[in-house]
Amino acid sequence: MNLNMGAVRNPPRHVTFGAVAFFIIVLFVVFTPRTPHLDVSRLQSSTGSAAPPAAAAAPAGGKTSSKTSSSGSGSAPAAYKSNAEKLYGNDYHGHSSPSDINRVTNDTLGFSKIFVVGLPERSDKRDAIALTSSLTGFHVDWVDGVKGESIPDKAVPFGTDRKKLWESNLGSWRGHMNAIRRIVEDDLESALIMEDDMDWDVRLKPQLERVAQGARALLGSKSNPASPYGDDWDILWLGHCGEVFPELLDENKGKPADDKGIKYMQRKFVIEKDATVPPLDKVTGLIDFKASPEHTRWVHITGAPICTFAYALSQKGARKVLFDLSVDHLNGPFDNSLAWLCRRAVSSVGAPEEKAGDRGLDTKCLSVTPPIFFHHKAKGMMSGDSDIQTVADGAVREKGVTENIVWSARNNIRNMIMGTRMESQYEDISSSKSS
Template structure:
């Protein structure tokens, strides 16, 4: 203390050091891998969720990650840790192509386009077994075929993995640090390899990164009555919890099927898939793409694409963790699916004519939206395109 009293400069240095440590502890999100029987802390580290300054653009293509183990940082490459990124959209929607191309470039990754399909161009002979096109909207049939074309590309090109997204997607300008967390979670839930080929691990079939809403699998009707000591319940209830995540909206603004009010504010989960709605953005491994192409095209199709894809995951989840085949019953394709809740991709409602939002649903012509909006995204990349180009302050949707 005597030395500090004699040297004001030391006092300043000490205060600055204390302030830095305090800010780091406050703003760095913590990860917890949990199930009903054990709780532990992730040994991995990622950059603070609140580290974006006034003109800081470190999360674009120049950002190389800050995680341990270092191989997780592969999620920051130009394909976000996958081999390819496909965007499905009708060729005539050049407005959406312009926006996706610009936004992805500014946030440091590149996409390839897969042409969407109009349902009326799908002949009856090409409609899968069990699908009733009279009950499906033609637009739903077209959506299914467009996604199948993207899935087929994964199979025919023998890609180890690919991300597929729809053409009206938006994401946070901090997408790459978010994906570092997702990779940690996916590996904690499923991967057993110390250095997997994929930064997300090698034991997953499907990762649901963008959806309208999702539930935890233990809350599904077929699982809720199972006893707590059922091995499948223990398995499906495990979650990788990301706490104090500044990229999660405030509790009263986040949307979805989970009752977020029952959990601490600014929480995100990487968890076993329950029953998500909408296929905004999802990743498939090669094995997963083969399962999807078989289950939703070659073998049968039971309804709209998103419901059918969720059904593939849901049929498998109730028997996960059961090693005895006799106990497991009909496990089907045993798809291993992971979801992120709240999602990190969501559809953007652009400024302009509201009837341009969707090519599946239509609304009354003439209605105008004065400002674009995206649910569940704090620092919307779409709403910050000009700021990203000009290097000016990134704006939150919730300030």
């Protein structure tokens, strides 16, 4: 047998290269970390909803839908997509596009400050706000509420009939005005103001990512705005008892479809399949929720909200409110007066100069419906529900409840502390195990 020993000792070059390449591939496969398989159906069941899709840009006078679109300007917060990340607290930093929207997840929710207005003696409410805000990942500053009896007649604004306005309403007005004045005095770019009995969903930060996308879309925000919510709004109404869309207000019903004002006030950013919206038979408000798919939320031009549970003001918005509800006049309770400012503004868009009046100081107001902040009725004495009105004196509530909130932060304090499964207020929306 004639063996070519040189060939055995020195294999062909292509054989050598092939062996080396195979060896490298084996090392890559063995030592590369594995990415866990993502079971979308399992995650949707765990969070109670499919991942909210991207948001498309809004046409003038039209609706912005949150349906997935290849031309969409935003993307769904990834916290809805993965059960490996907590949906609340300081560790959640957002996954929105453009990325600067993620600033809504900071410890002031994308505003310069968060003020809570409440009477100092209501230590029960302060304890609850301290816990829920800390556990869901933001910091608040307190503004002491005011009792109406402490306000002298000479400090009451022009146009106010003190005899018709309850002293508690007058005190509520002054407490809110003190918070608003802080925005002006401290030259804050913006601030969120809320009342001391507020509740919100544990998933507040992912909610606000979508609200910010909507606010930008509706008012055509420039790129790289100073605020993650855009720079062209004055009032952002995040918590209220309910409101109708502005085109349904009496003064706007008869306007033609091509009216400039109607086109403006019909703008809506629609968030579909929102797991944080209650089912149709539980959601409350003043619009016909059953005319739209279940679990729908809107960011829209403000009509005339009832209640000032939670609202944000920009610097220019705070100046307008301080003038219109204090320095110039005051015609009624604070919430009605603030709503009237927005209503005058939206109803005057496109109106002839002679019919526009003061144009509501051209105040640009946006609302979220259903709201993402709502008044919590705590367990215990029902008389503690309100510092303005006497409520069910002597009656006791066995379990706290909040309308329009699915995973109530107040009702899930224990679960957030213990890291256990979140409790839904509604049986048909499944809860998620926090991580």
